Amino acid sequence: MEVLYTKTAEEGSEKAYQLIREALDNGAKVFGLATGSTPERVYEKLVESDVDFSEAISVNLDEYVGLEGTHEQSYQYFMEQKLFNHKPFKESFVPNGVNEEQAEIERYEAILAKYPIDLQILGIGENGHIAFNEPGTALDSVTHKVELTQSTINANKRNFEKEEDVPRYAYSMGLASIMKAKKIILMAFGENKAQAVKDLVTATKADPAIPSTVLVNHPDVTVIVDKAAATLI
Numbered sequence: 001m002e003v004l005y006t007k008t009a010e011e012g013s014e015k016a017y018q019l020i021r022e023a024l025d026n027g028a029k030v031f032g033l034a035t036g037s038t039p040e041r042v043y044e045k046l047v048e049s050d051v052d053f054s055e056a057i058s059v060n061l062d063e064y065v066g067l068e069g070t071h072e073q074s075y076q077y078f079m080e081q082k083l084f085n086h087k088p089f090k091e092s093f094v095p096n097g098v099n100e101e102q103a104e105i106e107r108y109e110a111i112l113a114k115y116p117i118d119l120q121i122l123g124i125g126e127n128g129h130i131a132f133n134e135p136g137t138a139l140d141s142v143t144h145k146v147e148l149t150q151s152t153i154n155a156n157k158r159n160f161e162k163e164e165d166v167p168r169y170a171y172s173m174g175l176a177s178i179m180k181a182k183k184i185i186l187m188a189f190g191e192n193k194a195q196a197v198k199d200l201v202t203a204t205k206a207d208p209a210i211p212s213t214v215l216v217n218h219p220d221v222t223v224i225v226d227k228a229a230a231t232l233i
Protein backbone atom coordinates (compact mmCIF):
# COMPACT_ATOMS: atom_id res chain seq x y z
CA MET A 1 0.00 0.00 0.00
CA GLU A 2 1.45 3.31 -1.05
CA VAL A 3 0.44 6.31 1.07
CA LEU A 4 0.70 9.77 -0.49
CA TYR A 5 0.56 12.67 1.92
CA THR A 6 -0.57 15.98 0.46
CA LYS A 7 -0.89 19.32 2.16
CA THR A 8 -4.47 19.96 1.14
CA ALA A 9 -7.51 18.12 -0.18
CA GLU A 10 -7.10 20.14 -3.35
CA GLU A 11 -3.61 18.73 -3.91
CA GLY A 12 -4.84 15.24 -3.10
CA SER A 13 -7.69 15.61 -5.59
CA GLU A 14 -5.27 16.79 -8.25
CA LYS A 15 -3.11 13.73 -7.63
CA ALA A 16 -6.12 11.40 -7.91
CA TYR A 17 -7.24 13.17 -11.07
CA GLN A 18 -3.80 12.63 -12.61
CA LEU A 19 -3.78 8.95 -11.67
CA ILE A 20 -7.18 8.50 -13.32
CA ARG A 21 -5.97 10.17 -16.51
CA GLU A 22 -2.83 8.07 -16.46
CA ALA A 23 -4.87 4.88 -16.09
CA LEU A 24 -7.11 5.89 -18.99
CA ASP A 25 -4.07 6.66 -21.15
CA ASN A 26 -2.65 3.26 -20.24
CA GLY A 27 -5.75 1.43 -21.42
CA ALA A 28 -8.03 1.23 -18.37
CA LYS A 29 -11.58 0.70 -19.61
CA VAL A 30 -13.68 0.07 -16.48
CA PHE A 31 -13.73 2.62 -13.67
CA GLY A 32 -15.20 1.87 -10.28
CA LEU A 33 -16.62 5.11 -8.92
CA ALA A 34 -17.58 6.36 -5.48
CA THR A 35 -19.92 9.01 -4.15
CA GLY A 36 -19.58 11.23 -1.08
CA SER A 37 -17.95 14.60 -0.71
CA THR A 38 -14.41 13.20 -0.98
CA PRO A 39 -14.28 12.51 -4.74
CA GLU A 40 -16.37 15.57 -5.70
CA ARG A 41 -13.40 17.76 -6.54
CA VAL A 42 -11.84 14.99 -8.61
CA TYR A 43 -15.05 14.75 -10.65
CA GLU A 44 -15.01 18.53 -11.11
CA LYS A 45 -11.48 18.32 -12.43
CA LEU A 46 -12.45 15.57 -14.84
CA VAL A 47 -15.43 17.62 -16.03
CA GLU A 48 -13.21 20.68 -16.58
CA SER A 49 -10.67 18.60 -18.52
CA ASP A 50 -10.66 17.21 -22.04
CA VAL A 51 -10.72 13.63 -20.74
CA ASP A 52 -12.86 11.34 -22.87
CA PHE A 53 -14.77 8.50 -21.19
CA SER A 54 -16.99 7.79 -24.19
CA GLU A 55 -15.38 4.37 -24.70
CA ALA A 56 -15.14 3.59 -20.98
CA ILE A 57 -17.52 1.90 -18.53
CA SER A 58 -18.28 3.06 -15.00
CA VAL A 59 -19.54 0.91 -12.16
CA ASN A 60 -20.56 2.59 -8.90
CA LEU A 61 -20.06 1.13 -5.46
CA ASP A 62 -23.41 1.56 -3.77
CA GLU A 63 -26.89 3.04 -3.52
CA TYR A 64 -29.46 3.68 -0.81
CA VAL A 65 -32.27 1.13 -0.73
CA GLY A 66 -35.63 2.73 -1.40
CA LEU A 67 -34.46 5.77 -3.33
CA GLU A 68 -35.32 6.07 -7.01
CA GLY A 69 -32.44 7.19 -9.22
CA THR A 70 -34.26 10.48 -9.68
CA HIS A 71 -34.24 11.22 -5.92
CA GLU A 72 -31.87 14.10 -5.20
CA GLN A 73 -30.07 12.16 -2.47
CA SER A 74 -29.68 8.99 -4.51
CA TYR A 75 -26.19 8.12 -5.60
CA GLN A 76 -27.47 7.71 -9.17
CA TYR A 77 -28.57 11.36 -9.14
CA PHE A 78 -25.29 12.46 -7.52
CA MET A 79 -23.25 10.78 -10.23
CA GLU A 80 -25.36 12.27 -13.01
CA GLN A 81 -25.04 15.77 -11.58
CA LYS A 82 -21.35 15.58 -10.74
CA LEU A 83 -20.01 13.59 -13.66
CA PHE A 84 -22.15 11.60 -16.09
CA ASN A 85 -24.20 14.51 -17.49
CA HIS A 86 -20.97 16.33 -18.32
CA LYS A 87 -18.66 13.45 -19.16
CA PRO A 88 -20.74 10.56 -20.42
CA PHE A 89 -19.34 7.05 -20.31
CA LYS A 90 -20.24 4.42 -22.90
CA GLU A 91 -22.25 2.76 -20.14
CA SER A 92 -22.64 3.62 -16.45
CA PHE A 93 -23.92 1.30 -13.76
CA VAL A 94 -25.18 2.21 -10.29
CA PRO A 95 -27.08 -0.22 -8.04
CA ASN A 96 -30.82 0.18 -8.38
CA GLY A 97 -32.15 1.14 -4.94
CA VAL A 98 -35.73 0.20 -5.76
CA ASN A 99 -35.02 -3.25 -7.19
CA GLU A 100 -35.85 -6.30 -5.09
CA GLU A 101 -32.85 -7.53 -3.05
CA GLN A 102 -32.03 -10.86 -4.68
CA ALA A 103 -32.65 -9.60 -8.20
CA GLU A 104 -30.41 -6.59 -7.61
CA ILE A 105 -27.60 -8.67 -6.14
CA GLU A 106 -27.68 -10.99 -9.14
CA ARG A 107 -27.92 -8.11 -11.62
CA TYR A 108 -24.96 -6.29 -10.09
CA GLU A 109 -22.76 -9.35 -9.74
CA ALA A 110 -23.39 -10.09 -13.44
CA ILE A 111 -22.33 -6.53 -14.31
CA LEU A 112 -19.15 -6.91 -12.25
CA ALA A 113 -18.39 -10.26 -13.87
CA LYS A 114 -18.85 -8.75 -17.34
CA TYR A 115 -16.88 -5.59 -16.57
CA PRO A 116 -13.96 -6.31 -14.23
CA ILE A 117 -12.82 -3.03 -12.71
CA ASP A 118 -9.47 -1.65 -13.83
CA LEU A 119 -9.36 1.31 -11.45
CA GLN A 120 -11.47 1.68 -8.33
CA ILE A 121 -11.91 5.04 -6.58
CA LEU A 122 -12.76 4.86 -2.87
CA GLY A 123 -13.55 7.22 -0.03
CA ILE A 124 -13.68 6.01 3.56
CA GLY A 125 -16.26 6.31 6.30
CA GLU A 126 -15.38 7.64 9.74
CA ASN A 127 -15.80 4.09 11.08
CA GLY A 128 -13.52 2.65 8.40
CA HIS A 129 -16.25 1.54 6.01
CA ILE A 130 -15.58 1.40 2.28
CA ALA A 131 -18.57 1.61 -0.06
CA PHE A 132 -21.28 0.73 2.47
CA ASN A 133 -19.41 -2.20 3.96
CA GLU A 134 -19.89 -1.50 7.64
CA PRO A 135 -17.72 -2.93 10.45
CA GLY A 136 -18.30 -6.66 10.73
CA THR A 137 -18.84 -7.21 7.00
CA ALA A 138 -17.35 -10.51 5.84
CA LEU A 139 -14.07 -10.10 4.02
CA ASP A 140 -15.33 -12.43 1.27
CA SER A 141 -18.60 -10.53 0.76
CA VAL A 142 -19.95 -9.78 -2.71
CA THR A 143 -22.80 -7.36 -3.55
CA HIS A 144 -25.21 -7.33 -0.63
CA LYS A 145 -27.90 -5.44 1.26
CA VAL A 146 -26.47 -3.56 4.23
CA GLU A 147 -28.09 -2.17 7.35
CA LEU A 148 -26.39 1.19 7.91
CA THR A 149 -24.81 1.85 11.29
CA GLN A 150 -25.77 4.85 13.41
CA SER A 151 -22.30 6.31 12.74
CA THR A 152 -22.94 6.28 8.99
CA ILE A 153 -26.47 7.63 9.40
CA ASN A 154 -25.08 10.47 11.53
CA ALA A 155 -22.34 11.23 9.01
CA ASN A 156 -24.69 11.17 6.03
CA LYS A 157 -27.66 12.99 7.53
CA ARG A 158 -26.10 16.32 6.55
CA ASN A 159 -27.33 15.63 3.03
CA PHE A 160 -30.94 15.06 4.11
CA GLU A 161 -33.52 17.41 5.56
CA LYS A 162 -33.80 15.37 8.75
CA GLU A 163 -32.25 12.23 10.19
CA GLU A 164 -35.43 10.19 9.71
CA ASP A 165 -35.09 10.75 5.96
CA VAL A 166 -31.75 8.92 5.79
CA PRO A 167 -32.40 5.44 4.37
CA ARG A 168 -31.56 2.64 6.81
CA TYR A 169 -30.38 0.20 4.16
CA ALA A 170 -28.18 0.26 1.11
CA TYR A 171 -27.03 -2.04 -1.66
CA SER A 172 -23.27 -2.20 -1.77
CA MET A 173 -20.52 -3.96 -3.62
CA GLY A 174 -18.89 -6.31 -1.14
CA LEU A 175 -15.32 -6.31 0.11
CA ALA A 176 -14.35 -9.20 -2.17
CA SER A 177 -15.94 -7.39 -5.14
CA ILE A 178 -13.82 -4.30 -4.39
CA MET A 179 -10.67 -6.39 -3.96
CA LYS A 180 -11.03 -7.70 -7.53
CA ALA A 181 -10.25 -4.25 -8.95
CA LYS A 182 -6.81 -4.19 -10.58
CA LYS A 183 -5.85 -0.87 -9.03
CA ILE A 184 -7.41 1.04 -6.12
CA ILE A 185 -7.12 4.70 -5.10
CA LEU A 186 -8.53 5.58 -1.68
CA MET A 187 -8.83 9.24 -0.71
CA ALA A 188 -9.34 10.58 2.80
CA PHE A 189 -9.51 14.28 3.54
CA GLY A 190 -10.26 16.18 6.73
CA GLU A 191 -9.84 15.75 10.44
CA ASN A 192 -12.93 13.57 10.84
CA LYS A 193 -11.13 10.86 8.84
CA ALA A 194 -7.96 10.88 10.98
CA GLN A 195 -8.84 7.79 13.05
CA ALA A 196 -9.99 5.83 10.00
CA VAL A 197 -6.75 6.74 8.20
CA LYS A 198 -4.64 5.71 11.18
CA ASP A 199 -6.47 2.37 11.44
CA LEU A 200 -5.93 1.75 7.73
CA VAL A 201 -2.31 2.72 7.27
CA THR A 202 -1.11 1.03 10.48
CA ALA A 203 -3.01 -2.21 9.84
CA THR A 204 -0.89 -5.30 9.35
CA LYS A 205 -3.74 -7.66 8.49
CA ALA A 206 -7.33 -7.53 7.31
CA ASP A 207 -9.69 -7.09 10.25
CA PRO A 208 -13.48 -7.26 9.60
CA ALA A 209 -13.99 -4.76 12.46
CA ILE A 210 -12.32 -2.15 10.22
CA PRO A 211 -13.48 -2.94 6.67
CA SER A 212 -10.89 -0.74 4.93
CA THR A 213 -8.10 -2.99 6.25
CA VAL A 214 -9.07 -5.62 3.67
CA LEU A 215 -6.94 -3.45 1.37
CA VAL A 216 -3.70 -4.56 3.05
CA ASN A 217 -4.05 -7.75 0.98
CA HIS A 218 -4.37 -5.90 -2.34
CA PRO A 219 -1.26 -5.58 -4.53
CA ASP A 220 -1.93 -2.10 -5.94
CA VAL A 221 -3.48 0.41 -3.55
CA THR A 222 -2.67 4.12 -3.39
CA VAL A 223 -4.00 5.98 -0.36
CA ILE A 224 -4.10 9.77 -0.69
CA VAL A 225 -4.48 11.72 2.56
CA ASP A 226 -4.32 15.40 3.33
CA LYS A 227 -2.62 16.89 6.35
CA ALA A 228 -5.80 17.02 8.44
CA ALA A 229 -6.57 13.35 7.86
CA ALA A 230 -2.99 12.39 8.75
CA THR A 231 -2.93 14.03 12.18
CA LEU A 232 -3.05 10.75 14.15
CA ILE A 233 -0.28 8.99 12.25
Ligand code: GLP
Nearest residue numbers: 034036037038123124125131132
Ligand atom coordinates in the same frame (compact mmCIF):
# COMPACT_ATOMS: atom_id res chain seq x y z
C1 GLP B 1 -20.74 7.02 2.27
C2 GLP B 1 -20.40 6.24 1.01
C3 GLP B 1 -18.93 5.90 0.91
C4 GLP B 1 -18.10 7.12 1.22
C5 GLP B 1 -18.38 7.59 2.63
C6 GLP B 1 -17.61 8.83 3.01
O1 GLP B 1 -21.16 6.25 3.33
N1 GLP B 1 -21.17 5.03 0.89
O2 GLP B 1 -18.65 5.39 -0.38
O3 GLP B 1 -16.74 6.83 1.07
O4 GLP B 1 -19.75 7.87 2.77
O5 GLP B 1 -18.25 9.96 2.52
P1 GLP B 1 -17.60 11.38 2.42
O6 GLP B 1 -16.65 11.32 1.26
O7 GLP B 1 -18.74 12.32 2.14
O8 GLP B 1 -16.92 11.65 3.69
